[in-house]
Amino acid sequence: MNVVVTGAGGFIGGHLVKRLIEEGYNVRAIDKKPLNLWYQKFSSAANIQLDLSSQENCLVATEGMDWVFNLAADMGGMGFIESNKTLCMLSVLINTNLLIASKQNQVKRYFFSSSACVYASWLQSTSSEVSLKEEDAYPADPEDGYGWEKLFSERMCRHFSEDFDLQVRIARYHNVYGPYGTYEGGREKAPAAACRKLIQYKNGVIKEIEIWGDGKQTRSFTYIDDCIEGTLLLMKSNFSEPLNIGSSEIVTIQNLYDQACLASKVKDPVYSYKSDAPLGVRGRSSNNTKCLEILSWAPKISLKEGMVKTMSWISQEITNDFSNSTM
Secondary structure, eight states, X not given: OEEEEETTTSHHHHHHHHHHHHTTOEEEEEXXXXXXXXXXXXXXXXXXXXXXXXXXXXXXXXXXXXXXXEOOOOOOSHHHHHHOHHHHHHTHHHHHHHHHHHHHXXXXXXXXXXXXXXXXXXXXXXXXXXXXXXXXXXXXXXXXXXXXXXXXXXXXXXXXXXXXXXXEEEEEXXXXXXXXXXXXXXXXXXXXXXXXXXXXXXXXXXXXXXXXXXXXXXXXXXXXXXXXXXXXXXXXXXXXXXXXXXOXXXXXXXXXXXXXXXXXXXXXXXXXXXXXXXXXXXXXXXXOHHHHHHHSOOOOOOHHXXXXXXXXXXXXXXXXXXXXXXX
């Protein structure tokens, strides 16, 4: 089977390409970044640099493909999302043009990577254990910018399915983290940022560990291996409605940093709290009732286990960067 992965040079996309190759698929990997900036690149895939905001390029990307996995988007952690709302919204061009091209090129099945940011903000105003079900996206009140783009793109997928019989699959990802992703520069998410700060603290680069907010915000974090497993199970299923792919393990941001401390073997860290930082919603986690019902599966890797693996990779990357800079 011929499949194309868009956003293949990114974090989730790179892991997905790896898994698809292992399962024997013929993979076309596409990203607008230069190939040397991809997080992972595999010689057994057809690796192409292409900007998919263009409909012409989307026709090239989907030609001869059986399945499309659309993971292409301008996005990052909360700091990036809150200060780049236009860039996030412009990702709607990618999904729209890919859907049009998929219809024209008679693609059999189309996957869209959505986000927990589509959920109604008024349900997420407290740090109590907020477990979000798929129906909680309506009445609509998503994250401004990024969340609206994802929710609109979900609807576009739905209508292409209704009007043109394109089989669609939609996953709502919840805070995916792990190795081979951004850990500095402004686009990183909270787990990677926590790992980087703990390594810097341990090495004496910083004197205290800054946490955005009061640390009492609640989230669930999904390790990348679980994300990829859930994505493929959903793609192979007969379920066409949006589905949560996320951990139901609810933790505070302080708990996240405590796990980073354990993973880095740092004892008695000094914390500071930045109240005016971009914070997002107060509380959010994945309700996996429907995921269990539809896929007979839910994420299994604990935050403790995932943070150890993530910390190990980021630590090695920082060590390599330091070694290269002193050569």
